[in-house]
Amino acid sequence: MMRALEPRLFPYIWRYSKADQLKICAVVFASLPFYFASLDLPKRIVNDAITGKAFSHGEATAPFLEMTVRWPDALGGGTTRLFEGFQLDRFELLLGLSTLFLSLVLINGAFKFWINLQKGILGERMLRRLRFQLFSLMLRFSSEAQREVKSSETATIIRDEVEPIGSFIGDAIVVPVFLGTQAATALAFIMMQNLWLGLAAGGMVGVQMIVIPRLRREIIRLSRRRQIASRNLAGRVAEVLDGLPAVLLNDTGRWERAEIGGRLYSLYDLRLRIYRRKFAVKYLNNLLAQVTPFLFYAIGGYFALKGELDIGQLVAVLAAYRDLPPPLKELIDWDQQRLDVEVKYETVAAHFGPQRLRPAEHEAQGSPPRLGSPLRVEGLTLRDPQGGASVEVRDAEVSLPQSLALVPSGPVAQEFTRVLAGLQSAPSGSIRIGEHDLFTLPRPVHAHRIAYAGVDPVLFPGTLRENILYGLRIQPLRTNGLDLSKSRINEAVKTGNPCDSVDDPWIDYRRLGVRDADELDERLVDLLGRLDLGDDLYRFGLGALSSVAHDTPVGQRMIAAREHLREHFARKGLDDLVIPFARGRYNDQATVGENLLFGVPRDPSLKEPQRLAATPLFRQSLEKVKLLDELDRMGVAIASNLKDIFADVPPGHPLFRRFSLITPDALPDYLRRLGRLPAEGRLSEADSVAFLALTLAYVEPRMRFGLLDEGLAMRIVGARGIVQGFMHGDDGCDVESYDPNRINPRSTVLDNLLFGRIDTARMHGESLIQREARAVFREFDLERPIQRRGLEKDVGNRGQLLVERVRVRIGLARAILREPEILVVDRVDEHLERGVETLLDVAGATLPRASLVASLSPDADLARFPARLPLRDADAGLRSAAE
Numbered sequence: 028m029m030r031a032l033e034p035r036l037f038p039y040i041w042r043y044s045k046a047d048q049l050k051i052c053a054v055v056f057a058s059l060p061f062y063f064a065s066l067d068l069p070k071r072i073v074n075d076a077i078t079g080k081a082f083s084h085g086e087a088t089a090p091f092l093e094m095t096v097r098w099p100d101a102l103g104g105g106t107t108r109l110f111e112g113f114q115l116d117r118f119e120l121l122l123g124l125s126t127l128f129l130s131l132v133l134i135n136g137a138f139k140f141w142i143n144l145q146k147g148i149l150g151e152r153m154l155r156r157l158r159f160q161l162f163s164l165m166l167r168f169s170s171e172a173q174r175e176v177k178s179s180e181t182a183t184i185i186r187d188e189v190e191p192i193g194s195f196i197g198d199a200i201v202v203p204v205f206l207g208t209q210a211a212t213a214l215a216f217i218m219m220q221n222l223w224l225g226l227a228a229g230g231m232v233g234v235q236m237i238v239i240p241r242l243r244r245e246i247i248r249l250s251r252r253r254q255i256a257s258r259n260l261a262g263r264v265a266e267v268l269d270g271l272p273a274v275l276l277n278d279t280g281r282w283e284r285a286e287i288g289g290r291l292y293s294l295y296d297l298r299l300r301i302y303r304r305k306f307a308v309k310y311l312n313n314l315l316a317q318v319t320p321f322l323f324y325a326i327g328g329y330f331a332l333k334g335e336l337d338i339g340q341l342v343a344v345l346a347a348y349r350d351l352p353p354p355l356k357e358l359i360d361w362d363q364q365r366l367d368v369e370v371k372y373e374t375v376a377a378h379f380g381p382q383r384l385r386p387a388e389h390e391a392q393g394s395p396p397r398l399g400s401p402l403r404v405e406g407l408t409l410r411d412p413q414g415g416a417s418v419e420v421r422d423a424e425v426s427l428p429q430s431l432a433l434v435p436s437g438p439v440a441q442e443f444t445r446v447l448a449g450l451q452s453a454p455s456g457s458i459r460i461g462e463h464d465l466f467t468l469p470r471p472v473h474a475h476r477i478a479y480a481g482v483d484p485v486l487f488p489g490t491l492r493e494n495i496l497y498g499l500r501i502q503p504l505r506t507n508g509l510d511l512s513k514s515r516i517n518e519a520v521k522t523g524n525p526c527d528s529v530d531d532p533w534i535d536y537r538r539l540g541v542r543d544a545d546e547l548d549e550r551l552v553d554l555l556g557r558l559d560l561g562d563d564l565y566r567f568g569l570g571a572l573s574s575v576a577h578d579t580p581v582g583q584r585m586i587a588a589r590e591h592l593r594e595h596f597a598r599k600g601l602d603d604l605v606i607p608f609a610r611g612r613y614n615d616q617a618t619v620g621e622n623l624l625f626g627v628p629r630d631p632s633l634k635e636p637q638r639l640a641a642t643p644l645f646r647q648s649l650e651k652v653k654l655l656d657e658l659d660r661m662g663v664a665i666a667s668n669l670k671d672i673f674a675d676v677p678p679g680h681p682l683f684r685r686f687s688l689i690t691p692d693a694l695p696d697y698l699r700r701l702g703r704l705p706a707e708g709r710l711s712e713a714d715s716v717a718f719l720a721l722t723l724a725y726v727e728p729r730m731r732f733g734l735l736d737e738g739l740a741m742r743i744v745g746a747r748g749i750v751q752g753f754m755h756g757d758d759g760c761d762v763e764s765y766d767p768n769r770i771n772p773r774s775t776v777l778d779n780l781l782f783g784r785i786d787t788a789r790m791h792g793e794s795l796i797q798r799e800a801r802a803v804f805r806e807f808d809l810e811r812p813i814q815r816r817g818l819e820k821d822v823g824n825r826g827q828l829l830v831e832r833v834r835v836r837i838g839l840a841r842a843i844l845r846e847p848e849i850l851v852v853d854r855v856d857e858h859l860e861r862g863v864e865t866l867l868d869v870a871g872a873t874l875p876r877a878s879l880v881a882s883l884s885p886d887a888d889l890a891r892f893p894a895r896l897p898l899r900d901a902d903a904g905l906r907s908a909a910e
Contacts, residue, residue: 031381032160036192036372040199043156043523047149048200051142055205058138063212065131068124076121088114091123142205146197154193156522161185164379170451172383179265180258184375188254192375195368202361206354242308246301247366253297254371260290385470395472398848399461400427402878402896407456409442417454418442420898427460427849430867430879432892439898440882444853447880448479460849475501478847482854484838486826491567492818494826494837495551496534498845503531539846548815554843556814557869558836559860565801565810567817569777574816577770581812585770588807589782595803596796604796607783608765610747613740616784619658620723622740623649624754625747626764627773640719648753652746655719659710661734662718665725666697668732688724697721729787776813780804832858843869849878857884863891
């Protein structure tokens with residue numbers, strides 16, 4: 028389990044990156060001799076080669092790359108020649124020294140490249156570690172912290188606020204060592220050339236390093252205020268977004284805009300104050316940096332005129348000083364960044380402080396112990412969910428396993444279920460199950476043995492199946508050891524991230540008593556059927572894309588059922604209710620676009636008429652069959668009809684749903700396009716795309732504008748082959764054609780089984796067809812595969828694509844599938860077909876050895892429950908009111 032963050036930044040950095048920091052620092056120190064040599068070489072080039080100092084006594088040659096060690100007097104003095112070097116003339120010496128200087132530049136550049144690369148890698152690794160640690164700490168938030176902390180603020184911290192912290196960690200130790208040693212080397216070199224120049228440079232360095240950081244402290248204070256204000260702004264925006272229905276209902280948008288505008292002005296004012304001080308400090312820093320060259324030219328020139336400093340030394344000093352300001356400036360910037368990042372880190376560490384975390388626990392190994400019996404409640408007090416004083420709960424003891432109804436129903440019972448499930452803490456008292464104190468029970472054991480289902484289940488974006496199985500993804504089941512040679516695993520180990528992967532198997536089929544995923548799906552369908560979701564699954568499955576191939580047993584049964592359906596509908600006199608797909612016939616219940624394609628695009632985005640109308644290959648095919656201009660004119664006619672229909676219709680009127688070709692937001696754009704139509708000639712491409720999109724979505728029997736006659740319909744049918752030929756191009760515009768002998772994987776299950784479209788003009792035609800079709804599907808053993816396909820239904824964000832009764836039952840199915848020792852439910856009977864009866868039947872059939880503890884709705888039939896757990900005395904409510 029992840030430990031809390033260190034409260035200070037540098038202890039955190041040293042704890043997790045000291046080995047990497049020391050390795051990089053070692054390379055930094057190894058680079059210093061090469062850097063010093065690059066500072067000394069310009070002096071030798073000027074003095075020895077250009078001015079000829081090495082040949083001042085008439086020598087024809089001078090040594091190059093001579094290596095001699097001069098021993099200090101303490102070690103006996105003298106010299107030792109390691110390498111005599113090469114004898115070169117004046118031009119060769121100039122060329123050799125210049126080449127050596129270029130080599131040192133390349134070597135120093137290579138050192139910098141490696142150091143910067145390693146800093147970047149280290150920073151990213153530490154950022155990954157930090158984000159993962161914060162996410163792990165977030166999972167340990169106590170129930171009180173979950174109420175106190177805004178989710179948007181926490182997400183903003185993990186995503187955005189730690190970004191500069193991670194970037195700084197790579198620089199935290201390496202940068203001051205690297206830049207500091209470079210600046211010290213350059214300063215030492217200057218002093219070796221001339222003491223007074225060295226003192227002048229050192230004095231300016233001291234002023235810059237002492238004065239500038241002090242002036243920047245106010246910038247750090249303002250930056251901290253801005254960080255907190257930015258975080259509060261994100262939280263406030265999230266509050267408004269969550270409460271948007273209330274804003275719309277009460278028309279308080281102007282007040283909300285004023286409130287956000289005030290916050291934005293505060294952020295602007297803080298940023299402006301930061302800019303003023305920041306650029307004032309920058310001006311002073313640049314001024315000090317320019318004073319030093321003046322001193323060098325004046326003082327160095329004076330000594331050169333007196334003969335106490337040769338030209339080579341002066342050039343070398345100026346070259347060394349040229350390398351001095353950049354590292355100093357970067358050091359000052361680093362110091363400001365350090366202060367800023369330390370503030371950010373401390374703010375982040377406080378947000379995830381130990382006071383907000385549950386105690387650290389180790390992951391349970393093996394199967395957690397059973398809790399046993401009895402259930403004892405002693406001296407328990409609960410928080411009043413309605414904000415009143417704490418509520419005392421009656422002491423009780425009941426044996427387990429059995430089904431218990433909490434009485435009386437109401438807020439106290441609901442709070443008790445949340446405490447029992449570990450979602451809430453109690454101010455005092457205890458709940459014991461067997462020998463285990465529930466409040467000290469390790470969380471993995473608690474979660475394994477006690478499952479909870481309420482009226483507001485948390486559903487994640489994904490399918491029904493993924494949400495029901497969510498409670499089974501506890502730990503991965505690996506059959507092989509970790510392959511640490513893999514890059515992902517290596518990086519996970521280095522950054523403290525888990526080596527687990529979502530691609531590993533996570534569901535233990537053997538524990539569930541099934542062999543594979545197919546058997547598990549069958550079990551899910553059975554469970555959801557017990558919860559009266561069988562019809563919903565069937566409906567979801569009919570609307571899902573087909574996932575079977577035509578040459579599989581299920582695919583062959585679907586094709587056989589398709590043929591049988593036609594005969595069945597004919598016998599029942601319903602054959603006119605389904606308009607079949609036929610290559611030589613226009614399908615009146617399909618759109619113009621679907622009739623042109625006679626199939627479904629493999630690119631899902633091309634199902635949108637606007638995207639299809641703008642596709643070049645599709646437009647070229649229409650021009651080939653001379654339909655583009657005619658369909659454009661048809662779109663203009665559709666727009667003109669819609670203009671007349673919606674002339675005096677407000678945006679929310681049901682007519683917009685009836686004529687779904689256009690939305691209220693798009694209507695003004697079409698009105699502008701109609702107003703600028705050319706008197707004659709072709710439309711512009713943009714107008715053509717807009718009007719063609721209306722035509723492609725047009726269905727004559729629904730709209731009834733009288734724009735599609737028999738002749739145009741037959742021309743559309745005749746164009747199918749050419750359109751499909753063009754669409755089978757190289758840009759991914761392929762079309763999956765309708766074929767009576769194949770399953771179309773881009774069509775829904777219902778479209779594949781009917782191989783046509785239902786005539787929506789007939790009253791109750793769709794429900795009648797589906798009822799008759801279901802009987803045929805059962806005959807061909809297809810109802811079960813369709814329901815299994817319904818498990819692929821996308822639930823949307825927080826389950827918003829499902830109605831409430833389905834969401835609640837999915838949450839209950841998730842809890843049951845975990846096979847807990849105790850199933851705790853809160854008012855789920857309100858959302859079951861037969862209420863308490865269904866709840867008891869499902870729990871008894873699926874969890875025969877488990878206990879059921881239920882907070883029921885106020886009008887539930889308590890007489891059906893075999894036992895009750897009293898939480899308060901009969902007159903407790905009266906006493907509480909009197910107090």
